[in-house]
Amino acid sequence: MRISVIGCGYLGAVHAASMAELGHDVVGIDVDAGKVQALAAGRAPFFEPGLEEILDSAMRSGRLRFSTSTADAKGAQVHFIAVGTPQARGGGAADLTYVHAAVDGLLPHLSPGDLIAGKSTVPVGTAARLAERVEAAGTGAMLAWNPEFLREGYAVKDTISPDRLVYGLPSGDAAPAARRLLDEVYATAVGNGTPVVAADYATAELVKVSANAFLATKISFINAMAEIAEVTGADVTQLADAIGYDPRIGRRFLNAGIGFGGGCLPKDIRAFVARAEELGRGESVDFLKQVDAINLRRRQRMVDLVVESLGDQVYKKKVTVLGLAFKPDSDDVRDSPALDVAVQLNGLGAHVIATDPAAIPNSIRLHPQLGFATDTLDALHEADAVVLVTEWKEYRTLDPVEVGRLVRDKLIIDGRNVLDPERWRAAGWTYRGMGRP
Numbered sequence: 001m002r003i004s005v006i007g008c009g010y011l012g013a014v015h016a017a018s019m020a021e022l023g024h025d026v027v028g029i030d031v032d033a034g035k036v037q038a039l040a041a042g043r044a045p046f047f048e049p050g051l052e053e054i055l056d057s058a059m060r061s062g063r064l065r066f067s068t069s070t071a072d073a074k075g076a077q078v079h080f081i082a083v084g085t086p087q088a089r090g091g092g093a094a095d096l097t098y099v100h101a102a103v104d105g106l107l108p109h110l111s112p113g114d115l116i117a118g119k120s121t122v123p124v125g126t127a128a129r130l131a132e133r134v135e136a137a138g139t140g141a142m143l144a145w146n147p148e149f150l151r152e153g154y155a156v157k158d159t160i161s162p163d164r165l166v167y168g169l170p171s172g173d174a175a176p177a178a179r180r181l182l183d184e185v186y187a188t189a190v191g192n193g194t195p196v197v198a199a200d201y202a203t204a205e206l207v208k209v210s211a212n213a214f215l216a217t218k219i220s221f222i223n224a225m226a227e228i229a230e231v232t233g234a235d236v237t238q239l240a241d242a243i244g245y246d247p248r249i250g251r252r253f254l255n256a257g258i259g260f261g262g263g264c265l266p267k268d269i270r271a272f273v274a275r276a277e278e279l280g281r282g283e284s285v286d287f288l289k290q291v292d293a294i295n296l297r298r299r300q301r302m303v304d305l306v307v308e309s310l311g312d313q314v315y316k317k318k319v320t321v322l323g324l325a326f327k328p329d330s331d332d333v334r335d336s337p338a339l340d341v342a343v344q345l346n347g348l349g350a351h352v353i354a355t356d357p358a359a360i361p362n363s364i365r366l367h368p369q370l371g372f373a374t375d376t377l378d379a380l381h382e383a384d385a386v387v388l389v390t391e392w393k394e395y396r397t398l399d400p401v402e403v404g405r406l407v408r409d410k411l412i413i414d415g416r417n418v419l420d421p422e423r424w425r426a427a428g429w430t431y432r433g434m435g436r437p
């Protein structure tokens with residue numbers, strides 16, 4: 001199939017390369033010439049395991065190209081909209097500027113029977129309004145909403161073998177035609193038995209935001225339990241294991257620590273609240289404000305824990321911060337709790353040396369005032385405190401005896417609860433976790 005993908009950021013670049021990998025003929029389009037140039041040279045503009053491999057094989061197959069001109073979308077049957085919907089300045093709502101620009105830019109290049117398939121995360125009601133715009137332009141094209149559930153770090157796998165497909169289809173006669181096109185795009189996954197939920201626009205849009213709202217709520221729930229554990233001496237990790245054995249609850253996404261960040265969960269719950277308020281149903285998702293507040297409190301708690309552990313003397317203390325990305329296997333520092341903790345400690349006068357296997361360049365751009373070290377052992381040299389805030393494998397597997405030889409003071413604060421307290425204590429360390437005694 002001939003496919004265009006408008007927007008080659010995280011979502012779009014992975015989608016374009018994955019669609020080509022599946023055998024489609026794909027053009028990825030982005031206004032950012034630098035990004036297009038990098039992708040066309042087979043280089044991923046961000047860290048994502050497996051992406052460069054499929055970019056490379058797709059480029060060599062001749063099935064994938066990149067362009068800065070929307071006119072190159074002409075001739076494709078399905079046009080994916082994969083542009084960003086960031087949090088609007090000065091409020092929680094989503095900024096739809098790029099979505100509108102992408103659809104408007106496509107209109108002159110559409111042919112009757114083409115399908116615009118929205119992938120961007122949008123407030124409920126957006127697809128219906130865009131469909132009216134497409135209809136009014138008299139192109140004879142259709143519109144569907146096909147949300148994406150990929151996780152950074154597993155983006156290629158999640159795109160090629162998704163756990164479900166959700167189609168928000170137009171009403172009336174266009175529905176079967178739109179569905180046929182989407183089934184053809186995803187023929188491999190559909191053929192492998194991937195569940196398909198075919199619904200209307202509003203349901204598809206809501207599936208996406210409610211999935212992220214649920215995940216955020218699950219994380220904040222366990223972090224709320226961590227807050228209670230902190231004043232009672234209970235251990236939140238054992239609590240999570242114990243409740244997680246109940247299959248109705250499940251253990252995944254019950255890791256307490258410094259909370260969630262990234263380009264999706266924080267902005268999506270805020271946009272959901274803003275949209276629900278517009279719809280006169282603010283009270284229905286009012287709890288998401290608590291979810292957000294609990295989450296942000298965890299960063300502060302982490303900073304307080306470091307300060308307290310240093311006997312309230314942080315000024316000029318060397319604090320090694322292990323991790324900057326919002327989660328491991330990513331170089332993404334958007335709304336990263338790890339970077340936030342590093343910045344706050346630096347603001348308190350600590351001599352912060354931060355390290356991360358992938359996210360240093362992005363962090364330097366935002367916070368050049370921090371100290372950075374690319375090598376973990378260099379970062380640990382003569383530290384007064386070690387703070388683990390992104391659970392990269394190389395930090396989870398650090399040897400407390402070896403690290404103990406490098407630091408000045410054996411003090412570790414585990415913001416992700418991923419280290420074995422017994423093992424670290426046995427090696428002479430003071431270990432502090434989040435919601436653990």
Ligand code: UGA
Nearest residue numbers: 148149150151152219253254255259260261262264326327
């Ligand atoms: C999230 C969703 O998981 C994807 O399904 C969705 O497609 C994506 O947003 C999106 O909307 O595009 P992602 O932002 O890649 O994916 O990150 P997650 O794996 O969800 O992690 C989010 C944050 O929660 C990270 O900061 C992580 O450290 C934190 N987290 C996760 C916890 O603090 N505890 C946990 O138990 C799990």
